[in-house]
Amino acid sequence: MENPLSLWHFYLRNKRKVIPVIGILALAILGVVVTDSLLASARETAYATYGSYQKLILVAPRATRDQDLSNPLQTSLSHLRDVQTQLDTLDGPGGISSYYNAVVALPAQVRAQLPLVQQLQIDAGNARYYAARLRGDLVPLADLIVRVQRLQAEQAAFTQLEQKLAQNPTDPTPLLAYIQQHQTVLRSVLPDTAQIGRLQAAATSASADAGGLQRSLTNMGRDTAALNNAGAAISNLPVPPSPANAIDQFKQALDGLTSSLGSFEAPQPGLDQLQAASARIAGAAFVRRDAYSNLDINLLAGNAQFDLYGVDQSGMQRLLNLYGDRLVAGRLPKANVNEIAISEEVARARNVGVGGRVGNNIDELDRLPDAFTVTGILQGPTRIGVIPLEYMTQHYLFERRYQGLVVVPQAGQEQQVHDQMVRLIGNQPFRLFDWAYIKAKIDSLIANLDTINRFLIILVTIVLSLVVGLLNNLFFRQRMNEFGLLAAVGYSRWALIMRVAWESLGVTLAAWGLGVGLGIAVLTWFNHIFIIPHGLLMNVFDWNLLITHTLPIPLMVFVFGMGTVAWQLLRLDPISIIERRD
């Protein structure tokens, strides 16, 4: 015969009351397990996404004033308008064409007597030719200047965005606003090398034609003066007014613009020296030029930019060796082709395989321009992506201008190399990205979610403690006769308190075990249907999380529920219960 006051007996006979309480608590614990695990998954995936920084330092250029084309562009454009107006006048009625026609129409007798007239005809023809060419140059040149001006406006907005994000890295609002307002414009005006080349060619051609026109008009003046000196005045043929000043200023502006364009196209000044000096650092395993770019991927807690390293062929292999990653499908990208190799998790996140395509044409949040074909899938402990340095710098102005360096410290030399790099950079317009910086940024972003999550857990714990405590008290009142009798027949109050404590502890522990078990089941299922296919990370059996994050709920519920009941049991008077006549 088992003890009728045993815990098992109690649970078995009161299952209709005990099971709902266990259910409520277990569901709450399940909720905590799931939300905490998703949050941990977001953090772990973010760490893994930027895990490559654990072994390397990225040196990236800062924006500088020498990239500011706005003044040369605006000056060229305003002079271009002046020249356009004056060319219209020069080519209009009584202009250069009329003058040329009048010279051609001079009687053959006059022309034969005066060879100078022949020269004037040639110079007037040249002037008319250059004026027509220049007019033809100005239309596309104006268009190109306007397009590049728009690019400059985007750069200004980008710099402003960078400053805002630097001031408050946790606030994504400026980034979202920027992307929403500028993505279409960015895509339409971001010039490649050819476009800048066209602007340069147009500026050079316009400058040359302006020079030719200038020379021809000067020669015409000289020819007219020579004819007058020879006594053959052709006063009925007035030389059209020369726009010499306007053309001079225009030429000057175009020369300034050409010089700025040259600077704009080149990598950051000082990059070569910095690369050479970095390679001499004792603890640096290797240093490579990097035309880095990004792919947009989802991290559960929001989108993130997965870093791609634009290195040369040997650099790609060295990066793979550094991280212990290997090719499991396809091959590494070729030097002069728009190809990319990425880790399998990133490929899953982007739902691509070998032959698939990624890039700004596919997903407008990708910084990687156009569309790149995936040629290789990588597998290993660290997620990385590689693209060819040669292709990036030969085809994309932005990537050529914003080349950086990949510096890989030897194991254990990370801090020393970092310090040396800081010293080498000094006041130069470069900045460093390393694991400490990246991790701090991730933690800062996740910290807000952590705070919200902690608040929710505390709220759930308090509400549950109150609800279960209340249920416990109601149940206790229903059992008042039982406790009154037991006290009367000789059970001590302490024994009664211990009895209720064990009952409550059993319920809360059962709920805890059930909640954690359900949590593991739900997470395992979710891991297989969502987390793994999307290239995310989740540790289903994170015991630290499963135990420490969920334990406060049963503990608080137990302490609160037990506390109120124990208080009543301590004040229990069996006689008042015995004498109750209800």
Place this chain on the structure above:
Amino acid sequence: MLRAQDLVLDYRSGHSVAHAVNTVSLAVEGGSFIGLIGPSGSGKSSLMYLLSGLKRPTRGNVIFEGQEYSSMSMPGLMSLRRHRFGFVFQQHFLINYLSALENVMVGAVKRNHETAAYAQELLRRVGLSDKMRKRPYELSMGERQRVAVARAMVHKPAVVFADEPTASLDQSTGHEVISLLAEYRSQGSGSVVVVTHDPNMLTGADRVLQMRDGQLN
């Protein structure tokens, strides 16, 4: 075996003092059946609480088997009630989620097969051999009180205290319950002290003590 000497139990309310028990002395010999009768409020239940150690007196002393209550600690008194006394109250105070047999076992000090067999024997004796597995809400009021009587006897106490055990029962059922208590005494298992306001229930008692205004007549 159980002696009370000059017991006084006062209830204070502000400046007034009510003497629930006023200088009562009595002795309960082993194997005796004592009846305590008196009108409502006469102090008979209070006297029973004092005798069983459920309350401590304002003055006076109770001695059980040579041990004075006044020299015993609260746990000591609890242990005494648990091991040496049995209780039957006006209400049955059965635990709802336990069967009749399990309710009887609640009173057991040692829970083993012998005790369980004795509990079953007790239920047979009180006429509930076919209702041992029934829950209290499946039994009549008289049956519930009989289970309560069995519970009070299962650990073979030296004294069974019964406080108005028949108050909520009809006449014949009340007599049955009293008979069970008397039988316990007659089998030489222990003494029985029954508190009641109905003298008809005490026909088999060795002694009937009358209480009025807190004093024994």
